[in-house]
Amino acid sequence: MPSRSAVLVGYGLGVVSEDAAADAALLADLRRVLGSRARDNDFERGLYSRDGSIEGSPPAIVCLPETAAEVAEIVRICRRHGRPFLARGSGTGLAGGAVPVGRPVVVATSKMDRIVEVDTANRVAWVEPGVLNLDLSRALAPQGFHFAPDPSSQQVCSIGGNIANNSGGPHCLAYGVTTAHIAALEVVLPSGETTTLGGVEAEPAGLDLRGLFVGSEGTMGIATKAAVRLTPNAPAVRTLLLDFDDVSEGSAAVSAIIAAGLVPSALEMMDQRAIEIVEAFAHAGYPTGAAAVLLVELDGLPGGVEAGVDIVREVALKHHVGHVRVAADDEERALLWKGRKNAFGAVARIKPDYYLHDTVVPRSRLTEVLEKVYRIADAYDLIAVNVFHAGDGNLHPILAFDRRQPGVDERVKAAGRDIVAASIEAGGVLSGEHGIGLEKRDYMGMLFSAHDMYTQDLVRETFDPDGFANPLKVIPTGSRCSDSFHQHVPEGAWV
Amino acid sequence: MSDQVTASLASRIAPEVAEFAGVVGESGPVAVVGARTHWHVGGAADAGAREVQAPCGIWEHEPSEMTVRCGAGTTVAELGTHLARTGQMVPLDPVDAAATVGGVLACGFSGHRRLRYGYVRDLVLQTRHVDATGKVVTAGGPTVKNVSGYDLPRLLVGSLGTLGLLAEVILRTLPVPPAAQWLVGDGDPFAAFDLLYRPSSILWNGSHAWILLEGDPVDVAAEAAKLVPAGFDPCDGPPPIPGTGRESMRPSDLRVLAGTGGEWLAEVGIGLVHRHEPVPAAPVSSANAALMDQLKQRLDPDHRLNPGRRAW
Known part of the structure; x- marks a missing residue:
C-alpha cells in the first residue's frame, strides 16, 4: 500500500527540482478547464507560497476555480500528472497548513464565495468555502442569526479554512468550535469523486465522516460547499473588563468563574505587555498599569446575564480585582473587543515580526505555564506577549522579534518547541484551534504514541491512499514504521 | 528540555484500560456488552463472538476544569449522580439511564435536550479505545479545546464498536441549570x-x-x-x-x-x-459507503470487532 511519502519521494521531494516541461504540460491541461484562472507567474506563486506562519515555499501553479465541478476537474488533472494539490482559503492559518510542499497545485477558493441558501426553517446556511467568516455573520444578522466560530482573523478568514482547521475563537467557550456548527459538507475527495458528508437531517446514517473531515487540514479532500448551522443572536449581552495587580489572581478568577457554574460566552485574558500594546492602538481605556485584565462576556436571556454579572463581580472581588468595568452600551463593548481582536497586529508596535503560538492547558495550570512562557522567552532573548482564551485554557503566547537579526528564526522555533513541551507537561495538548500543519507535525510524538499516530494515518489514508491531498501535513512522516516517527523531511527540503 | 516529553497521553493509561485491552486480546471475534439497553441497534451481534465489558468507574472529575474521565462501562445514572454533587451534568439523556456511557456513544444517540446542549459527539473530548490488534489507542485530548491530530473520537461515536471498543472517555461537563x-x-x-x-x-x-x-x-x-x-x-x-x-x-x-x-x-x-417500532436505517451514498468499508477494512481487517453489527 503506497504511503503518501511515496508520491513525494517519487515526485522528488528532497531533491525537488523544477521540471519545466512537466509544469508546462500540467498548466496546459489546467488552462483547458480554467483558462486564465490557472496561473504560474512568479508574483502569484510568491503570493501563495506563504500562509500566516513563518514558513514558505512556492507552488508550481495557482488555480482559482469558481465551481465544485472545476475543483473536481483540477483534482483529476493533478492525479493524472502525479502532482499533489493543496486547498487554500484566505491563507491566515498559523501552523503552515497552507504552505505548499512538493511543488503542488494550489486550489485557492477565494472565487467560490457565494452564500447559496439561507434556510432558516432548518437553521442552516449553504455556503461556498471562500465566504469570509464575518461576511457570513453580517449576512445572517437581519434574520437574527450568526455563525458562532469567531477567530480573531474573522474579517479575512474563510469558512473553508475554518472547516479545514476546526477553528475556534473567543466565543467558542460557550458555543463550541467549528465542528459543532457544520451540519454537512460537499467535498471533492482525493480520488476526484464528489460526495456529501453529514446532512441536514437529525442523524445522518453511517459513520460521522463529516466530523472526521472537519479539522483534517485539507488532507482528506477539498470542501466545495458547507451547510453551516445558524446560531440565534442572544437577546442580552454584557461585557466586563476586570483588572488585576497579579497574574495569578487573574488566573484564579478564571477558574473560580467557571467553578461558580457560569459558562461565559467568552473569557479572555491579556497580560501587562498586551494591555499596553492594545491600549496604544485601540484607546479603549484598558488599565495600562495592571498586571492582567480579563475580558468577560455573558450572553443569553437577560435574567441569566444579569445574575452572571453579579457572580463575576463577586468572584472578582474575592480575587482582589482592581476595577470592574461593565460596558455601558454596544459602542463601548465593540471598543473593548476591538482591542482584543486586533492585539496580534498591534504587536508590530514593539517588533516588526511575531510568531503566534497556540496550546491548551488545564485552567488550573495557567499561572504556572504562563510563568514558564516568560522564562522561555527570556532564555531565547525574545519578547513574550500573552493574549488568550483563558476560559478554555487556550494559550496564545506571541513571540515578538525582528527577523533581520541573524539567527533569530532558530531561537523563535526553539522557544516555540519549549512552550509546547511545557504545555504538554502540564497536562495540555499541542493545539487548541490553529491546527498541526507543518509547525507542530513533528511534535505529535510528544502527545501521541507511535501506534496512536499510525492509527490516525490509517484513517487519513482511507481518504487519500496515494498521498495527493496536502501531503506531509499533520502526521509526521514515517508514522507507518512504528519505531521511526521522529523522522521528517530533511530541513530545507521543501523550502 | 523537551526530549523527555514523549507520548504524554500514552504514558497515562489507566490499569483498568490496559486490563481491558488484555481481555480483548489480539484475535477472535469479540462483542462488547454494556447494559443491553440499546442491544437492538445495528442488528444482532454474532452469537459466536466472545462477550467483553468495558471498565467502569469515574476516575477523575475536576469541577473547575469542567471535564470528567470515566470508564466506558460506567452507567449514565452513576455518572449523573456523581456529577450532580458538584452541580454538574453531562446531558447524555438516554431513554434508559441504565445505559452505559460507552453504549450511548457507540450508538451516537444524542439526548432529547440536544436543541440546547448540542450533539452527543460534541461532548466527547478524548477517547481511548482498544483496536482490532488489542492495542490501546488514544485520540482527542483531555482539555476542553483541542485540535491535535485527526478527530477519531467523532469517528468512533456512532460506529457501534465496529472500528474499536471504547474503554475510557473524557467528557465535557456543564452546570446543571438553576x-x-x-x-x-x-x-x-x-x-x-x-x-x-x-x-x-x-x-x-x-x-x-x-x-x-x-x-x-x-x-x-x-x-x-x-x-x-x-x-x-x-x-x-x-x-x-x-x-x-x-x-x-x-x-x-x-x-x-x-x-x-x-x-x-x-x-x-x-x-x-x-x-415504538424499529425504523430501517437510511441508505448511505455509494461514495460514502466505499469510504466506510475502507475504514473498516483498515481498522479491523478480520472483522473481529462486534461482528454482526452494521453501523451503515
Whole structure:
C-alpha cells in the first residue's frame, strides 16, 4: 500500500527540482478547464507560497476555480500528472497548513464565495468555502442569526479554512468550535469523486465522516460547499473588563468563574505587555498599569446575564480585582473587543515580526505555564506577549522579534518547541484551534504514541491512499514504521 | 528540555484500560456488552463472538476544569449522580439511564435536550479505545479545546464498536441549570420554536407538544409566560420517549407528520422521530459507503470487532 511519502519521494521531494516541461504540460491541461484562472507567474506563486506562519515555499501553479465541478476537474488533472494539490482559503492559518510542499497545485477558493441558501426553517446556511467568516455573520444578522466560530482573523478568514482547521475563537467557550456548527459538507475527495458528508437531517446514517473531515487540514479532500448551522443572536449581552495587580489572581478568577457554574460566552485574558500594546492602538481605556485584565462576556436571556454579572463581580472581588468595568452600551463593548481582536497586529508596535503560538492547558495550570512562557522567552532573548482564551485554557503566547537579526528564526522555533513541551507537561495538548500543519507535525510524538499516530494515518489514508491531498501535513512522516516517527523531511527540503 | 516529553497521553493509561485491552486480546471475534439497553441497534451481534465489558468507574472529575474521565462501562445514572454533587451534568439523556456511557456513544444517540446542549459527539473530548490488534489507542485530548491530530473520537461515536471498543472517555461537563420547567399544550410547536431563545427540548406527538425551558429562574418564567398565550401550560414532563426506532429527517420535514396517528414523539428543531417500532436505517451514498468499508477494512481487517453489527 503506497504511503503518501511515496508520491513525494517519487515526485522528488528532497531533491525537488523544477521540471519545466512537466509544469508546462500540467498548466496546459489546467488552462483547458480554467483558462486564465490557472496561473504560474512568479508574483502569484510568491503570493501563495506563504500562509500566516513563518514558513514558505512556492507552488508550481495557482488555480482559482469558481465551481465544485472545476475543483473536481483540477483534482483529476493533478492525479493524472502525479502532482499533489493543496486547498487554500484566505491563507491566515498559523501552523503552515497552507504552505505548499512538493511543488503542488494550489486550489485557492477565494472565487467560490457565494452564500447559496439561507434556510432558516432548518437553521442552516449553504455556503461556498471562500465566504469570509464575518461576511457570513453580517449576512445572517437581519434574520437574527450568526455563525458562532469567531477567530480573531474573522474579517479575512474563510469558512473553508475554518472547516479545514476546526477553528475556534473567543466565543467558542460557550458555543463550541467549528465542528459543532457544520451540519454537512460537499467535498471533492482525493480520488476526484464528489460526495456529501453529514446532512441536514437529525442523524445522518453511517459513520460521522463529516466530523472526521472537519479539522483534517485539507488532507482528506477539498470542501466545495458547507451547510453551516445558524446560531440565534442572544437577546442580552454584557461585557466586563476586570483588572488585576497579579497574574495569578487573574488566573484564579478564571477558574473560580467557571467553578461558580457560569459558562461565559467568552473569557479572555491579556497580560501587562498586551494591555499596553492594545491600549496604544485601540484607546479603549484598558488599565495600562495592571498586571492582567480579563475580558468577560455573558450572553443569553437577560435574567441569566444579569445574575452572571453579579457572580463575576463577586468572584472578582474575592480575587482582589482592581476595577470592574461593565460596558455601558454596544459602542463601548465593540471598543473593548476591538482591542482584543486586533492585539496580534498591534504587536508590530514593539517588533516588526511575531510568531503566534497556540496550546491548551488545564485552567488550573495557567499561572504556572504562563510563568514558564516568560522564562522561555527570556532564555531565547525574545519578547513574550500573552493574549488568550483563558476560559478554555487556550494559550496564545506571541513571540515578538525582528527577523533581520541573524539567527533569530532558530531561537523563535526553539522557544516555540519549549512552550509546547511545557504545555504538554502540564497536562495540555499541542493545539487548541490553529491546527498541526507543518509547525507542530513533528511534535505529535510528544502527545501521541507511535501506534496512536499510525492509527490516525490509517484513517487519513482511507481518504487519500496515494498521498495527493496536502501531503506531509499533520502526521509526521514515517508514522507507518512504528519505531521511526521522529523522522521528517530533511530541513530545507521543501523550502 | 523537551526530549523527555514523549507520548504524554500514552504514558497515562489507566490499569483498568490496559486490563481491558488484555481481555480483548489480539484475535477472535469479540462483542462488547454494556447494559443491553440499546442491544437492538445495528442488528444482532454474532452469537459466536466472545462477550467483553468495558471498565467502569469515574476516575477523575475536576469541577473547575469542567471535564470528567470515566470508564466506558460506567452507567449514565452513576455518572449523573456523581456529577450532580458538584452541580454538574453531562446531558447524555438516554431513554434508559441504565445505559452505559460507552453504549450511548457507540450508538451516537444524542439526548432529547440536544436543541440546547448540542450533539452527543460534541461532548466527547478524548477517547481511548482498544483496536482490532488489542492495542490501546488514544485520540482527542483531555482539555476542553483541542485540535491535535485527526478527530477519531467523532469517528468512533456512532460506529457501534465496529472500528474499536471504547474503554475510557473524557467528557465535557456543564452546570446543571438553576431552573427547569416543562410545559404542555396543543399550540403550534414550530411557532413556539421560533418564539423562544434556545429552548432545551420540544417534543411533539402530532397533537400536543411538550416544551422544556432551562436556565435562570427569571428567564424560565419569562419564556414560559410567552408560551401561555400560544396555548401551553406548565406540566411535570413529557410521556415516556419511545426507545425502539429513530427516524431521522430534516427539521422542516417534521411538519408532514401533523395529523398522522400512531405513538410517536418527534424532536422539533432537530428532525428526529422516536417510534415504538424499529425504523430501517437510511441508505448511505455509494461514495460514502466505499469510504466506510475502507475504514473498516483498515481498522479491523478480520472483522473481529462486534461482528454482526452494521453501523451503515
